[in-house]
Amino acid sequence: MPTGLVALLDDVAAIAKVAAASLDDIGVAAARAGTKSAGVVIDDAAVTPQYVTGFHPSRELPMIWKIAKGSFKNKLIFLLPAAVLLGQFAPFLIPIILILGGLFLCYEAAEKVLEWLHVDETTKHDEPAIVEGHGREEEMVSGAIRTDLILSAEIMAIALSEITDEVWWQQGIILAVIGIVITVGVYGAVALIVKMDDVGLHLATENEGVVAAFGRGLVAFMPKLLTTLSIVGTLAMAWVGGGLLVHNIAAVGWHGPEHLIEIISHPLLGLFPESAEMTVGGIAFALLSGILGVLVGAGIAPLVHRFFPHGAEANE
Template sequence: MSGLLALLDDVAAIAKLAAAQLDDVAGQASKAGVKAAGVVIDDAAVTPKYVTGLPAARELPIVWKIARASFFNKLVILLPVALLLNAVLPWLLTPLLMIGGAYLCFEGAEKVWHLIIPQKDHGPQQAETLDAAHLEEQRVKGAIKTDFILSAEIMTISLAQIEIDTLWIQAAALAAVAIGITALVYGAVALLVKADDLGVLLSVKGRLAATRAFGRRIVKSMPAVMLVIATIGTVAMLWVGGSIIVHGVHDLGWHLPYEQIKYAAKVAAETLGAANGFVTWAVTAGLDGVIGLAVGFILIPIVTRVIAPVTGWLFPEKT
């Protein structure tokens, strides 16, 4: 009897340990996912453009193709690479994270620049000269490339936020982030790209006048919804990218930007005297975003006039 009780006690202890470790995984995954929110929002804002101009019946299959590739990128390629780098070359994570942050700054600043100086859109001409199958193939390839870059940034940011050194907890937390974020992003994208169709269906076949009016409202509101999402995504990219740069140079020994932002946030919170936590966050995020925008503007000519031509020469597109 005493042996059975001892066995049950051991089982209970193991169960408690497993529960505690699962809590660690959930906690670390949640923290990592929140920090990667800026990239997630941008991913959701960017992806719908890849189905624009294609047959409505192909929208969801295309989203699924991109989502499937995203799962593969995160779980099969990026997760083991991130864990290996963290175990063998942990000092390399900060520079890699800063490169990703610089990419976010560039992307966000480029969108702001295009807003200031609108660029000609060559999308319709391309759609007219390519058949639907070829255009879909090109769009999917482009989306997967973009997703790979954003996924690498998400996984690197997430790994940097995990504070537990146990390998399997790191792997489980990263896997949870990868699965959760990918499902969230492409679930949202699927809803966004089919919202117009739902609105049209309700407006035409709704039994009640209120249902038909709601459908028309959905159709009319979608351009504004997409604009809001894109704006939030751009702001989030600049904020997250700037924050990564500031924290990166701080970790590498240049403390002035980090300390000045921290001091400005503290002064603002003390001056206002109310909602200190929100004020501190808002000032910090705002100043990080300003730095992100400045870094992005500096990178625009470097990327467009140097890096892009060299990359195009080294890796010409296959026709």
């Protein structure tokens, strides 16, 4: 009896070690896959505040909560099962999906760059006025959730491409972890961003001296932060979108863009010591991928405007 019990305990300990190792592997894979999605995550955080701009401050957090719930539903109910099935039964479609996603990100990035350069006036909008009404609120929340669905699909597809060697249940756990962590992080950050100006206004009006000055500084800083987020989000979209095109076009058999980037970046590597070549190479690839992404996006923007005029306006 003791021998059987000891053997059983040994088996339990062995299973526990395997489970712990699996959890460690899942954590590492989730971190790796989540990092690849960083550009889309930044853009998600930069885009969302526009959907609550113009509403009464008391409605901002409830609207963000509604959008966050929709994002959880997008990732965990709709996209997660589809991604796991795709990874198991049609992994050959992943590069094609990522190419389409890369084109979308390149288009979005190019639209913003063209607007900065005053080349594309179709994305200009008047400043939103204070709006009220349940119908208007629901319309904006629905629009935000639709945009989140596109960005969430990109996040899940990018993450899935990094974990195709995992078994299906590990893929499901990793994608669920990524979906939950990213959603909490993005919408927590959005809630903080949209309420900081209210916090600053409260500090400025209800206090004096240093505290009031800090409040006024916070109010003045928030528009700059939103502008910075928009710029970083645009650059991240161009980098991620261009990178998706380069890697996945190569994956389906055409290595032209990949070789072109290598040819351009190779002379730069000779200017730095060998110990820095990997870092310099990564920076050069990101920069050239971003430039490629903007050029591709600028090329397809007129087609999008022509064939999907309402969709192009809705994305902005």
